[in-house]
Structure formats: structure tokens, C-alpha cells
Amino acid sequence: MTRYHLAGDSTVAPGKPPEHPMAGWGTFLAERLGFEVCNHAFGGATTQSFLDVGSWQRLLDGVRSGDVVVIQFGHNDQKEAELDARGGFTDRLRAMIEDVRERDARAVLCTPVERRWFAGSRVDPTHGDYPNAVRELARSTGTPLVDLTAFTTWLYEDLGDRASRSLLSHYAPGEYPGWPDGLTDDTHFSVTGARRIAAFVALSLRAIAGLDGDQPAKGRRGIVP
Template identity: 70%
Template sequence: MTYHLAGDSTVAPAKPEELPMTGWGSYIEPVVEAPVRNLAYGGATTASFLADGSWARLVDGVEPGDTVVIQFGHNDQKLPELAARAGYTANLRGMVDDVRGRGAVAVLCTSVERRWFEGDRVTPTHGDYPNAVRDVAHDLDVPLIDLTVFTTWLYEDLGAEASAALLSHFAPGEHPLWPDGLADDTHFREEGARRIAAYVGRSLRAIERRDGDGPARGSQLVS
């Protein structure tokens, strides 16, 4: 069984020249103990992933019994035509149908939250998009990994100062790409990507075990 990943930069494989900035998909394979095929890329929306052939390429490699993990939203929310209850969810529904047509399991993820603190609380930044994904998962009876909830909890549990170590915060001179430093509260560095991958991987293992006794569709997995 192979896991296939579709998503944006927060999922995408690490670029060697940008390490330690990386997506969580780079570190999931040791957790699930199965092959992982990561087609996520920076800037991707549900629409671009379909239009540029990435989705067709992903689906062509899916075999019966495989699992396809889908996480979009960060970039969709920037485009009016991909509104949460319009183009965005229509594309997600189509993706789920395609995966099921291959005899595989689709798993939906809400977006990882941005690390935007107001006091000791993280400010939600994705509007209705996480709820839209939750509703699609419920309506289509699809397993859901709620990364919006998980990452919000993770950042708040660590606190504003300590949680910065999970994201791409670099001091001046620390990284050649950002000689003046960087404070990026969206994209992970390796430490953060590994934490998210551990949670996603364990959630996928739980879904796989539940599916062995009967599908655990539409269930929300949070720690």
C-alpha cells in the first residue's frame, strides 16, 4: 500500500537549497512505514493541481487499497473563484470521487494553521475553509485529519515564544537564502514538519486500523 500526498507548500517535499524549510510530507514515511509519493508543491490550489496535470499524474499512480491524503486551502482562500463553499469544495468532492474510482481511500485534511498569536491565543486565519472541509468529510463519509485544530493546539501548548522554533524563523546570517533573517509563520522548518508528520502518520495508521474492522468515515481525528 502506498500513501499519495496532494497539497501545497506546507505538505511539499523539501527543496535542498531551502532546508531546513520544508513541508510535513517529507517526514511521514518512517511513521506510516509504507511508501509515500508526495506530489504537493508550493503555491498549489485545488484548481492549479487539477489544471496543471498534477492530480491526473497522482491518480494514474494510485492502486486499489492505496490512500490519498489531500490538504489544500492556504492558497485557495486567496482566489474568489475558489471560495470555501464553491470552487474549493467542488474540487475536493471531485478529488474524493476520483480516488474512490481507483479503489483507494481518500483522506481529507484541514489546513495547518498559521502561527499568528494574539496574546496567548492563536488567531484563526482560514475563515470558513476548515469548516467546509469538515462538512465535505461528513457529507461524503471520508476520514478527516483536522490539522487546523491540531496545529492551533500545538502552538498554544508550546506558547508564542517556543512555538517559533517549529516555523521558518532564522536569525540574520543563519541561512544563506535569508541573510537578513526571516520570520515566516506559515512554513515549517524541519522540527515543525516532523511534529506534524508524526501526528498525520499516526492518524493515518489509526484510520487504517479502523478500516480493517469497518470504515471510520467522516471521523475527526485530533489529539
């Protein structure tokens, strides 16, 4: 059976019990996807540090023919000059895609999830050229893309400033043991937000894999629901 392997930063990484209810979307992917998920993402990761600490090699060691490797970076790469969007960042992503293909597996690129930074009724983009660099790399290499920058921007704006706060780590003092002083964090998801993003990623991955196509069409002909 196909397994899914995740490479990424804290917005993807497994939730840490002391930090509950903060969680990365990868924590809940398996329950929505219906396949085994091996989550190698960790907080603060860049495309370079993921290589340096051996996480990429450990991920590759577990990849079998037919598996899928989902890659989302950018949040922390943008802080490092050598990981410029059109330089080191793209170079490392391209090398990761090649590594996956050498194992007869499939790479899927994700643009970084957007930060929930509102400017009026709109979300202020924070990733500069990184999302476009990932989009163009996906096109040029024929790699499937899950555009999480676009999806999360739409999601926050659709819900609005106030309602979308529940998706991120906004906790009142004393509300959770891990955050006795409370927290206002518009980058990292709450369990609610992580599950919402995981649901979208799971649907996207199932579509990329062409799953569910064996299900019969259920609409009656000639009738618009």
C-alpha cells in the same frame, strides 16, 4: 503494500535543499508512517492549479487498489474568488474524492494547517470557513478527516508564542546559507515543525487504517497507570 499519495501546497510539499531547513510535513511522513509515500504537493498550489498543471492526473496515474490519497488545501484557495470555501473549493475536493474512489482507493481529507499568528496567548484563526467546509465535506461523503487546523492551533498554544517559533521558519541572519538575511515566516515549517506535524499525521493515518490493532493489550487488568 499500501502506498500513500499526497496532494497539497507548500506546507505539505517536499523540502527544497536551497531553502533548508524549511520543509513541508509530507517530507517526513514516510519515516513515521512506515509505508511508501508519493508526495505531489507543491508551493502555491490550489485545488484548481493542482488540476491545471497535471499534478492530480499524475498522482491518479500512480494510484493502485487499496492505496490512500491524502488531500490538504486551503491556504492558497482562500485567495481566489472562484475557489470559495462553499463553492469551487468544495466542488473540486468532492471531485477528487470521487476520482480516488473510482480507483478502489481511499481518500483522506485534511483541514489546512494553521498559521502561527498569536493574538495574546491564543492563535488567531486565519482560514475563515475553509476548515469547516472540509469538515462538513468529510462528514457528508463519509471521508476520513485529519483535523490539522485544530491540531496545529492546539500545538502552538500549548507551547506558547516563544517556544512554538522553533516549529516555523524563524531564522537569524547568517544562520542558514539559503536565508542569508534571516527569515520570519509563520506559515512554513522548519524541519523540527515538519517532523512534528508528520508524526501526528502518521499516527492519525495508522488509526484510520486500523493498524496496530493486532498488538496485545499490555496494561494489567484492574490497574490504572
